[in-house]
Amino acid sequence: MFYSTEEFSICMTMEYRILGKTREKISIIGLGTWQFGDAWGVKDYNVAKSIIEKAVELGVNFIDTAAVYGRGLSEEFIGKALKELNVRDEVFIATKLPGDFLSYEDVFRATEKCLKRLQVDVIDLMQVHWPPAWHNFPTYEYMRALEKLVDLGKIRYIGVSNFPVEMLESARNCLSKVDIVSNQIRYNVIERDAEKELIPYAEKNNITVLAWSPLAKGAVTGKYTPDNLPEFTDVRRTDPIFHPDNFKEVYRVVEVIKEVAEKYNKTPAQVSLNWLITSSRVVVPIPGAKRPEQVEDNVGAAGWRLSYEDWRRIEEASRNLRITRVVW
Numbered sequence: 001m002f003y004s005t006e007e008f009s010i011c012m013t014m015e016y017r018i019l020g021k022t023r024e025k026i027s028i029i030g031l032g033t034w035q036f037g038d039a040w041g042v043k044d045y046n047v048a049k050s051i052i053e054k055a056v057e058l059g060v061n062f063i064d065t066a067a068v069y070g071r072g073l074s075e076e077f078i079g080k081a082l083k084e085l086n087v088r089d090e091v092f093i094a095t096k097l098p099g100d101f102l103s104y105e106d107v108f109r110a111t112e113k114c115l116k117r118l119q120v121d122v123i124d125l126m127q128v129h130w131p132p133a134w135h136n137f138p139t140y141e142y143m144r145a146l147e148k149l150v151d152l153g154k155i156r157y158i159g160v161s162n163f164p165v166e167m168l169e170s171a172r173n174c175l176s177k178v179d180i181v182s183n184q185i186r187y188n189v190i191e192r193d194a195e196k197e198l199i200p201y202a203e204k205n206n207i208t209v210l211a212w213s214p215l216a217k218g219a220v221t222g223k224y225t226p227d228n229l230p231e232f233t234d235v236r237r238t239d240p241i242f243h244p245d246n247f248k249e250v251y252r253v254v255e256v257i258k259e260v261a262e263k264y265n266k267t268p269a270q271v272s273l274n275w276l277i278t279s280s281r282v283v284v285p286i287p288g289a290k291r292p293e294q295v296e297d298n299v300g301a302a303g304w305r306l307s308y309e310d311w312r313r314i315e316e317a318s319r320n321l322r323i324t325r326v327v328w
Contacts, residue, residue, distance in 0.1 A: 013303030014059030015277075017284055019092075019125075020181030020208050022157060026092050028277055028302050030062035030286035031055045031295065032212060036077045037070020039235050042290050048077040049084065054292035056087050058299045064184070064210065064286045065118075066096035066129055067110060072117050079119035093118060094125035094210075096161055096184075097142075099132035107145035111154060127159035127184060131167055139167070143174035150178055157181045159210070165197045168207075184210035187283070189220055189257070189272050189318050190241070190250055202282045214276055214285035215269055216241055219250055222258050222268040226251055240325040249321055256317040260310050266300065271314075273301035278311050 016025040031052070035042045042048055052063070065074045075095060082088045095118065101110040114123060126146060131139075149155045159182035160171055172180050183202060187194045187209065194209070202209045215221055217236045226248050230236040240246055254268065261271045273285050289295040306314075 014299065015302045016061075017208070017281070019157070021179060021206050022181055024092060024124075024157075026062040026208075026284060027060045028284060029060060029273060029299055030064055030210070030284055031060050032286040032288040033063060033065045033074045033078060034069050034212075035288040035290050036065075036074035039070075040288065040290060043070070043073070045077055045080065047291070049081040050292050051289050051295055052078065052081040053085055054295045055289075055299075056085065056090060058296065060295070060299060061090060062092050062094065062284065062286070064094045064096075064212075066098070066127075067101065067114055068096075068098050068129065072113070075114060075117035079117055083119050088120065092124045093120065094127060094159065094182075095123055096127040096129035098129045099137075100135065102128065102132045102135070102137045102142040104141045104145045107142050108149070111149055115154065122153060123155045125157045125159050125182065126155040127161050127182065128163070128171070130162045139170050140174040143171050147175050147178060159184065159208075161185070161210075161212075165201050168201070180207060182208040182210050184212055184286075186213050187211040187276065188214050188216040189275050189314060190216050190253055190321055190323070192318065199280055199282070203280060207282065209280065209283045211276055211283055211285040214273055214287050216250075216272075219247070220254055220257055220268060220272040222254060222261075240323060240327050243327045246323050246327070249323070253314070253317045253321055256314055260306070260314060263310070264304075264306075267297055269297050270301040271306070273298060274304065274306055275311060275314050277301070278306050279315075 015028040017028050019026050036048050065078055082091055095114050097110050146158045158180055160180055161184035163183055168183055185194050185198055199209055217239055219241050229242050236242050241250060257268045257271050261268045276283050276285050287298045
């Protein structure tokens with residue numbers, strides 16, 4: 001739904017969407033926690049706790065993690081923080097099992113480790129992090145193991161991540177009692193291939209799209225310019241988005257986002273996230289944060305909407321963008 005410029009609210013008001021075909025209300029802006037570990041450098045528990053505390057304070061009730069984030073450190077931080085803050089009942093926890101852990105027996109073994117690290121008796125959403133393409137585990141094997149864990153009360157819902165439509169359909173057909181409620185995929189205002197198949201499929205089948213990298217690893221926040229790219233040692237530096245030839249094109253879209261942000265008294269990050277939630281009723285971005293202030297910035301994307309004209313302006317600038325990943 002679009003609003004006129006006069007109608008949008010500058011107040012920080014969290015919104016909620018229903019997860020898939022469930023009755024669960026999850027915040028329209030979640031908290032991704034890939035940053036808790038070596039990749040992004042948040043290895044101080046007290047910093048992680050402050051991020052989680054700020055998120056819950058601002059109405060974020062959906063926290064996404066994975067067994068591989070920090071080799072379990074992310075889950076440990078979340079479990080400890082939720083317990084110390086006494087807010088476990090206020091938060092919907094989603095985690096993921098990597099493709100390497102998807103033999104039938106390993107699904108149970110890995111889930112037990114996740115439960116222990118998170119300090120919970122049940123995981124709200126267990127996702128398959130990526131298809132087990134390297135190990136040849138049959139889809140039915142790990143999907144039936146996950147369904148058994150639902151029966152046993154150790155997980156509540158099943159999701160997938162980084163699954164193309166064909167594999168998502170196959171995975172759903174392997175389940176007999178429940179359905180997949182979410183697909184977590186890379187989706188942001190400059191990387192929009194998901195709109196070709198994945199998002200239409202999700203909309204048709206009422207499957208929530210959890211958008212990872214919704215800020216394109218910071219590319220759309222205005223922090224970087226063609227003359228100020230991430231340092232070579234930064235995890236972003238090897239991403240094709242930040243290759244000088246690509247980023248010159250990306251930055252033309254960022255400039256449009258910055259102009260729209262000034263009009264709404266918002267930040268480029270808030271406009272970029274709002275563009276996503278305005279674009280589809282099934283999309284829930286899960287941006288990460290390395291500081292509580294970044295959580296606050298991200299949450300400021302909720303509670304208002306871009307006008308159709310401004311949404312369209314960004315859409316047109318982004319649609320003309322071409323990114324090549326053949327950079328070496």
